[in-house]
Structure formats: C-alpha cells, structure tokens
Amino acid sequence: xxxxxxxxxxxxxxxxxxxxxxxxxxxxxxxxxxxxxxxxxxxxxxxxxxxxxxxxxxxxxxxxxxxxxxxxxxxxxxxxxxxxxxxxxxxxxxxxxxxxxxxxxxxxxxxxxxxxxxxxxxxxxxxxxxxxxxxxxxxxxxxxxxxxxxxxxxxxxxxxxxxxxxxxxxxxxxxxxxxxxxxxxxxxxxxxxxxxxxxxxxxxxxxxxxxxxxxxxxxxxxxxxxxxxxxxxxxxxxxxxxxxxxxxxxxxxxxxxxxxxxxxxxxxxxxxxxxxxxxxxxxxxxxxxxxxxxxxxxxxxxxxxxxx
Amino acid sequence: xxxxxxxxxxxxxxxxxxxxxxxxxxxxxxxxxxxxxxxxxxxxxxxxxxxxxxxxxxxxxxxxxxxxxxxxxxxxxxxxxxxxxxxxxxxxxxxxxxxxxxxxxxxxxxxxxxxxxxxxxxxxxxxxxxxxxxxxxxxxxxxxxxxxxxxxxxxxxxxxxxxxxxxxxxxxxxxxxxxxxxxxxxxxxxxxxxxxxxxxxxxxxxxxxxxxxxxxxxxxxxxxxxxxxxxxxxxxxxxxxxxxxxxxxxxxxxxxxxxxxxxxxxxxxxxxxxxxxxxxxxxxxxxxxxxxxxxxxxxxxxxxxxxx
Numbered sequence: 015x016x017x018x019x020x021x022x023x024x025x026x027x028x029x030x031x032x033x034x035x036x037x038x039x040x041x042x043x044x045x046x047x048x049x050x051x052x053x054x055x056x057x058x059x060x061x062x063x064x065x066x067x068x069x070x071x072x073x074x075x076x077x078x079x080x081x082x083x084x085x086x087x088x089x090x091x092x093x094x095x096x097x098x099x100x101x102x103x104x105x106x107x108x109x110x111x112x113x114x115x116x117x118x119x120x121x122x123x124x125x126x127x128x129x130x131x132x133x134x135x136x137x138x139x140x141x142x143x144x145x146x147x148x149x150x151x152x153x154x155x156x157x158x159x160x161x162x163x164x165x166x167x168x169x170x171x172x173x174x175x176x177x178x179x180x181x182x183x184x185x186x187x188x189x190x191x192x193x194x195x196x197x198x199x200x201x202x203x204x205x206x207x208x209x210x211x212x213x214x215x216x217x218x219x220x221x222x223x224x225x226x227x228x229x230x231x232x233x234x235x236x237x238x239x240x241x242x243x244x245x246x247x248x249x250x251x252x253x254x255x256x257x258x259x260x261x262x263x264x265x266x267x268x269x270x271x272x273x274x275x276x277x278x279x280x281x282x283x284x285x286x287x288x289x290x291x292x293x294x295x296x297x298x299x300x301x302x303x304x305x306x307x308x309x310x311x312x313x314x315x316x317x318x319x320x321x322x
Numbered sequence: 323x324x325x326x327x328x329x330x331x332x333x334x335x336x337x338x339x340x341x342x343x344x345x346x347x348x349x350x351x352x353x354x355x356x357x358x359x360x361x362x363x364x365x366x367x368x369x370x371x372x373x374x375x376x377x378x379x380x381x382x383x384x385x386x387x388x389x390x391x392x393x394x395x396x397x398x399x400x401x402x403x404x405x406x407x408x409x410x411x412x413x414x415x416x417x418x419x420x421x422x423x424x425x426x427x428x429x430x431x432x433x434x435x436x437x438x439x440x441x442x443x444x445x446x447x448x449x450x451x452x453x454x455x456x457x458x459x460x461x462x463x464x465x466x467x468x469x470x471x472x473x474x475x476x477x478x479x480x481x482x483x484x485x486x487x488x489x490x491x492x493x494x495x496x497x498x499x500x501x502x503x504x505x506x507x508x509x510x511x512x513x514x515x516x517x518x519x520x521x522x523x524x525x526x527x528x529x530x531x532x533x534x535x536x537x538x539x540x541x542x543x544x545x546x547x548x549x550x551x552x553x554x555x556x557x558x559x560x561x562x563x564x565x566x567x568x569x570x571x572x573x574x575x576x577x578x579x580x581x582x583x584x585x586x587x588x589x590x591x592x593x594x595x596x597x598x599x600x601x602x603x604x605x606x607x608x609x610x611x612x613x614x615x616x617x618x619x620x621x622x623x624x625x626x627x628x629x630x
Contacts, residue, residue: 055421056364056428086396092418097443106414110400113363120364135405 017314018043018200020221022213023050023065023080024243025235026206028300030140031069032310033204035303039139043196044070047208048125048144049152049181049216052164054104055093057112058119061164062213063129063144064111071136079243082107101169126190143196145217148187152212153180163212172245176252181216189220197224202317205232207298209246210265211253218269231272231317233298233309234259238278242299260285267291272320274298274313292320325622326351326508328529330521331358331373331388332551333543334514336608338448339377340618341512343611347447351504352378355516356433356452357460357489357524360472362412363401365420366427369472370521371437371452372419379444387551390415409477434498451504453525456495460520461488471520480553484560489524497528505532510625513540515606517554518573519561526577539580539625541617542567545606546586568593575599580628582606582621600628 017037019030021044030044046063068074068082075081085105094100118128124147133142152163156174197203203225208214236259241247250257259279263286273291275282276298286293294316300306325345327338329352338352354371376382376390383389393413402408426436432455441450460471464482505511511533513522544567549555558565563573567587571594581599583590584606594601602624608614
C-alpha cells in the first residue's frame with residue numbers, strides 16, 4: 015500500500031512518524047511545505063521539511079518544538095555579537111544540516127534531490143519530498159506592512175493580525191517531480207493535521223491537478239475549537255474562515271472525500287457529511303509516539319473500511 | 323608612527339596584539355596570509371586572518387590554539403552524523419563569523435572589505451587586511467600526492483614529509499589595495515614570527531615590489547633551534563633550509579635590513595651581520611599579554627635606536 019502525506023512541520027510530522035511505523039519500509043512518502051523556507055546568511059532553511067526529517071530520524075527537539083535535540087546556539091550568539099539580527103533560532107546542529115543541503119545544491123542537486131540525499135544519510139525509509147524545487151515564499155500582510163513568514167512567526171511572535179496571505183513564486187513554480195510521482199502513484203493521500211492556510215494550501219495549489227478526491231483523506235488540525243500547536247485557529251478567524259473542524263472540512267471539501275475529526279468534535283460529523291465528505295470520528299490527539307502510531311493505524315483502518 | 327606587520331596565525335598574531343597595545347589607535351595594520359584559507363561546505367574559512375581577528379578582539383581560544391573561546395562543535399557533529407568528513411575543527415561560534423563573511427561577500431564586498439567590516443563590528447582599532455582578494459592556495463607535495471594545506475596540517479597532522487610547496491593562484495593574484503597602502507605608507511614593516519615558508523613567503527611574493535628593505539624588520543620564529551608552535555623547523559629542514567634563526571635571517575636577507583633574534587640565539591648575531599642585516603638580540607618568547615607588549619615595545623625601541 016502506497017501512502018503519501020502532505021505535511022507542515024507539526025501535527026502532520028507526528029502523523030508521518032506514526033504512518034512510518036505502521037507501513038512497510040518504502041511505502042510512505044511525505045510531501046512538505048516549502049513556503050515557510052527562508053534564506054539565512056546565505057543558507058536555505060526549510061523549517062517544515064526539517065521538522066519532518068528530524069522527527070523521522072528521532073532527532074526532533076520536543077522541548078523547544080523545533081529543530082534538533084541537545085541543541086546549542088553559539089553560531090547565532092557570535093552573529094549577534096557581530097551585530098547581525100539574531101531573532102531566528104538557528105541552532106548549531108541545525109546549521110550542520112543547512113550547510114550540507116547548501117553544499118549538495120551548489121554541486122547541482124535540486125532541493126528535492128538534496129533532501130532525498132539527506133534522507134538517505136539519515137537512513138530514513140520514508141521519502142521526504144519538498145513540494146517544489148522552485149522558491150515559493152509565504153508573505154503575510156499585516157497592518158505594519160508585509161512580512162516574510164518567519165518575520166511574522168518568529169520575530170513578531172504571530173502577534174500582528176493577519177490581513178492576508180500571498181505565496182510569492184507560486185504561479186511560476188512547478189511541483190517537484192518526485193512529489194508528482196508520490197501523489198499520482200499513491201493509494202491514499204493523507205492531508206495531515208497542519209495549518210490548512212499556511213502549510214497545506216500551497217502544496218494543494220501545486221499538486222491539485224494530480225490529486226484524486228476519492229483517494230484523499232484529510233485530518234483536522236483543529237480539535238474542540240483549538241489547534242494543539244501554532245496559530246491555525248487565529249489565522250482562520252482573521253481570514254474569515256470558520257475556525258473549527260467543520261471549517262477545516264469545508265476548506266478541504268473540494269479535494270478530500272474522507273475527513274477525520276476528533277472525538278471532541280463528534281457533534282460536527284453530520285455537518286461534515288452535509289459537505290459531501292465521509293466523516294470519521296477518531297482520537298486524533300498525538301501526545302507521544304504511541305499516540306502517533308495509534309492514529310496512523312486508525313486512519314488506515316477507516317480508510318480500508320471505507321472500501322476505497 | 324605607522325606600523326604594518328605581516329602575519330600568519332600564531333607568533334605574529336601575538337606580536338600584533340602587543341603592537342596594538344603600544345601604538346596609538348589606527349597606527350597598526352596587520353596583513354594576513356590567505357594561502358591557508360579553505361572553502362568548507364561553501365564557506366570560506368580563513369584560519370590566519372581569523373586567528374588575528376580573534377586575538378585582537380580578545381576572543382582567541384588559548385587552550386586549543388585556534389578559533390574562538392568557549393567553543394562547541396555541534397554543527398560539525400551533525401555534519402559527521404550526516405556522513406560528511408569531519409576532520410577540520412570548525413567550531414560553532416567560528417561558523418557565525420564565516421557565515422557573516424560569506425554574506426558580506428555575497429552582497430558584493432571583496433574579502434578585504436568584508437574583513438574590514440568584521441573588524442569594525444568587533445570594534446578593533448587595528449586594520450586587519452588579507453594579503454589578496456584573489457584566491458591563493460598552498461599546495462603541499464608529499465609522497466602520498468599533493469594535499470591542500472589544511473588536509474596536510476589538520477587531517478594528516480603535519481606527518482607526511484613536505485617535498486615541496488606551491489601557491490596555487492599566486493601568479494594571477496594581485497595584492498589587496500589596502501595591503502599595498504598599508505605597506506607603502508608604513509614607517510616600519512615588521513615580518514612577524516610566523517612560518518617563513520608557509521605564511522610569510524606568499525605575502526612577500528605579492529607585496530615584494532612595495533617593500534623597502536631599509537624599513538623592514540623581521541622577527542625570527544625559530545628560537546634555540548625550535549619553533550614555539552607549529553611545523554616551521556621541520557618544514558625548513560625538509561625543504562633544505564637551515565632550520566635555525568640564522569637560516570631564517572638568510573631567508574629574509576633580501577627583504578629586511580633589521581633582524582630580531584632571541585637571546586637563546588645570541589651567538590648567531592655575527593652570522594646575521596655577515597648577511598648584511600643588523601641583528602637585535604631580544605627576549606622574543608611571548609607567553610602572555612605582558613610578553614607580547616614587552617616584545618612589541620622592544621621592537622619599536624631597537625627600530626628607533628637604529629635611526630631608521
């Protein structure tokens with residue numbers, strides 16, 4: 015069974031780990047959002063892709079919620095001492111990965127080829143594929159002007175209300191060839207529980223023509239009206255979407271036939287059905303590896319029970 | 323009084339610190355050897371230049387003899403974990419400086435302009451000037467083939483006997499404009515106690531036409547037949563030069579009129595005179611900041627006493 019999950023860096027990265035455990039080696043692909051990427055001192059930093067790589071490799075920093083375990087920030091301290099803006103938490107171990115990725119790209123590898131090479135070196139049995147080899151950059155409109163995603167997310171701590179989102183470069187970008195293959199050849203495409211507007215929309219915009227709705231299952235990142243992590247609910251509200259699991263379902267109704275919502279939102283299942291999607295009420299909160307594996311198993315179970 | 327010192331990364335860097343203390347702000351320039359530079363994961367690493375910068379800024383790592391104080395090596399550990407060769411001791415804080423230098427160069431600064439900007443940000447009152455903006459690279463001939471300098475010095479721990487030295491790019495390189503200015507405008511040019519063959523020869527090859535012998539004073543890096551640090555004596559012997567203070571004097575006889583040798587080598591002073599150089603016997607061993615300041619004061623004293 016070939017499964018592909020579309021992922022941001024948080025909930026979907028967790029579900030990817032669960033799926034990697036319940037599927038056989040080589041059966042899982044993860045397509046990551048690159049619109050949050052940012053060039054820092056000449057190095058391309060890919061927060062969502064790297065969160066997935068680090069989680070799958072068992073290196074993710076659970077304490078800080080980003081980057082690598084046992085991290086230090088001495089390079090950043092030196093940059094600060096040298097008068098550079100040091101608001102982005104670029105860790106030393108993390109820098110090692112960025113240096114390798116830059117080196118591979120300087121030698122001629124595309125971003126997706128470089129990511130595949132890093133996955134091999136981390137001995138992953140999952141294909142991690144950035145959505146595109148072309149630069150796509152989230153621009154956040156605020157009352158104080160337009161910010162890059164990391165400027166808004168890290169430097170401004172998500173505080174300025176979001177007046178609009180724009181994905182610079184998206185019109186010109188083409189999906190990474192491996193991403194097209196992973197979606198076209200999948201028996202099941204899972205839209206992971208990530209931010210629909212920030213993380214999933216850019217991937218769907220690129221890969222939409224290759225998605226077949228009857229093979230797509232989306233998992234709500236909103237549980238009981240709250241996101242477990244990150245600014246999902248606030249952004250949905252600020253951009254005029256219903257910031258509930260039902261609002262998420264409505265957002266995905268055109269691309270996904272199956273919809274997983276949390277037991278806390280069981281009362282919304284009829285509303286999901288009314289959108290023409292099949293609702294599946296599951297315990298979607300993944301507190302640890304066991305929770306990840308459990309949800310992954312349940313997702314595959316309801317998918318197979320649906321007879322797709 | 324304007325003084326310019328030609329420097330590798332060890333003894334001459336110490337003497338530069340001493341000179342910075344006894345001269346007035348803005349009176350000292352340091353021209354650094356760049357032939358030991360090496361590109362590591364796309365970043366230009368300049369060991370001699372950075373040793374001088376770190377020493378002048380009070381950041382040098384006296385314990386390890388290279389790089390920055392309170393250093394960690396987590397980026398390098400990650401690169402090793404990712405299958406990269408990790409023999410070069412690239413520290414995390416050090417990486418911060420390399421990232422800034424690369425960024426400045428990507429924005430259009432030459433190497434010497436980027437170095438000047440870093441010096442300003444470190445609040446140095448000394449001009450640190452790489453000898454050239456063009457790449458010059460030491461190639462070390464050994465029985466096992468030709469190695470880059472860092473491959474020989476670090477990876478092979480100076481073990482393979484040196485059969486020859488070659489400075490790739492030296493013929494095409496031009497000196498950095500600021501280096502020409504610092505030499506031409508100097509009342510005194512000091513050849514610091516660095517390796518004559520590895521560190522000083524490339525600088526002199528570039529700046530020779532601008533050096534006036536009667537304004538040049540050389541300090542022997544060899545004391546009592548030994549170098550205080552590094553492979554100076556072994557390399558001189560392997561390349562057929564007399565590995566003594568007198569051999570160093572002979573090496574510099576055409577470019578320097580004044581020669582400082584250590585009290586341990588006082589018996590060689592007549593031999594230095596016979597080469598047409600004026601010998602100055604001083605305590606040249608710099609164990610700490612006090613020793614650096616003392617030698618710097620003595621160098622200026624004998625220079626002024628010589629009535630140049």
